[in-house]
Amino acid sequence: MEYAIVTISDRPDLAPIVAGFVLQAFGHADSPSAAEITAQILAPHRGPEETFVLLEGERPVGTAALSYDDLKSRPDLTPWLASVVVEPDSRGKGYAIALVRRVEAMAREAGVQTLWLFTWTAEPLYARLGWQRVGLETNRGREVVLMKRDLTAA
Numbered sequence: 001m002e003y004a005i006v007t008i009s010d011r012p013d014l015a016p017i018v019a020g021f022v023l024q025a026f027g028h029a030d031s032p033s034a035a036e037i038t039a040q041i042l043a044p045h046r047g048p049e050e051t052f053v054l055l056e057g058e059r060p061v062g063t064a065a066l067s068y069d070d071l072k073s074r075p076d077l078t079p080w081l082a083s084v085v086v087e088p089d090s091r092g093k094g095y096a097i098a099l100v101r102r103v104e105a106m107a108r109e110a111g112v113q114t115l116w117l118f119t120w121t122a123e124p125l126y127a128r129l130g131w132q133r134v135g136l137e138t139n140r141g142r143e144v145v146l147m148k149r150d151l152t153a154a
Contacts, residue, residue, distance in 0.1 A: 048110035064099035
């Protein structure tokens with residue numbers, strides 16, 4: 001199946017769908033509402049920020065973002081690869097990799113030297129893509145792995 005990656009800047013109509021993806025994958029008791037997440041996605045940018053949506057045909061099936069901040073305990077680190085989600089029925093097709101690479105490319109284009117992420121489930125995927133484990137952090141009472149990607153390397 002062919003796919004395309006579009007930006008929310010070009011397709012703001014997809015923001016509510018992305019909010020649903022994010023809530024479904026990462027929602028917790030203190031999560032903002034879908035409307036609040038949609039507003040955050042559409043808010044003016046504070047730096048090199050963008051949300052990407054992977055379309056399988058015309059159907060949105062995945063998302064990832066370049067975000068100014070993502071881990072409350074580490075406001076000193078910026079920017080972040082955030083909210084990487086692929087719908088369960090579309091996994092195994094390389095879409096997460098394509099989304100990660102698109103975020104990395106935008107960060108490079110913006111002159112970013114180091115990109116950050118945290119995960120509690122996908123460390124092996126990111127390690128295969130050249131991300132390095134930095135250590136452990138706590139996010140909402142859960143231990144997460146902090147990782148970085150040097151974007152200056154070839």
